[in-house]
Amino acid sequence: MIWIFHQIILGLHILLAIFWVGGLSFIGWGVFPAIRHLKYVEQRDLLLAIMKWAHPLFTIAGLGVIFTGVLLGTVLGPIDHWNDIWNTRFGSLWLTAFIVASLSLAWGALIGYKQMEKVLNNELLWIEADQGMKENLYRALLKLFLIESVEPLGFAVLIAIMVLF
Incomplete structure (x- = not known):
């Protein structure tokens, strides 16, 4: 029965x-490129x-x-004691994955999203871009891209960790 529960949690x-x-990824690589033919103010409203x-x-x-990962490593996995985290390869990788996932989520939810709100709520940037003055919007979008890149970098690290499991 525990094996079935483990498989359900793993699937989830x-x-x-x-x-x-x-x-x-879809928003970054699908939506952003697809809306480029819209006026800048329309892009802003859609985003x-x-x-x-x-x-x-x-x-x-x-x-x-993160929650299912904790379950898979502890309740449904090999980590039974704190020593298992510090003294086993699995425990070290699991802890690293937990930290990277938590930081990636926190960065995206708190820092990246707030920066996106700041850029999208600055109507003047988008109105100016529609009038041909695109430099300020492009600068703001480049800054946003760099800030938002932290979360996908975390995803890449998580995938590398999963391969090591």
């Missing part, structure tokens, strides 16, 4: 990871609507990934 862990990583709807879902999915 993978599904939530797909929602978290895949959802953010604001998408992010207000999607951000809570991505945060919940990220929390679910």
Whole structure:
């Protein structure tokens, strides 16, 4: 029975990871390029609507990934004592994955999202861009891209850790 429960939680862990990583990837590599033909103010309005709807879902999915990962490593996995975290390869990798996932989620949910809100709520940047003055918007978007890149970097580290398991 425990094996079946383990497989269900593992499936949920993978599904939530797909929602978290895949959802953010779709917005970054699908939505952003697709809206380039719209006026800048329309791009802003669409991105604001998408992010207000999607951000809570991505945060919940990220929390679910972390929670199921904790279950898979402890209750349903090999970590029975604190010593297992410090004295086994699995424990070290598990702790590293937990820290990286937690920091990635916190960065995306708190820092990256706040920066995105700041750029999207600055109507003047988008109006100026529609009038041909794009430099300030491009600078703000480059800064946003660099800040938002931390979360996908965390995803890459997590994938590398999973391969090491």
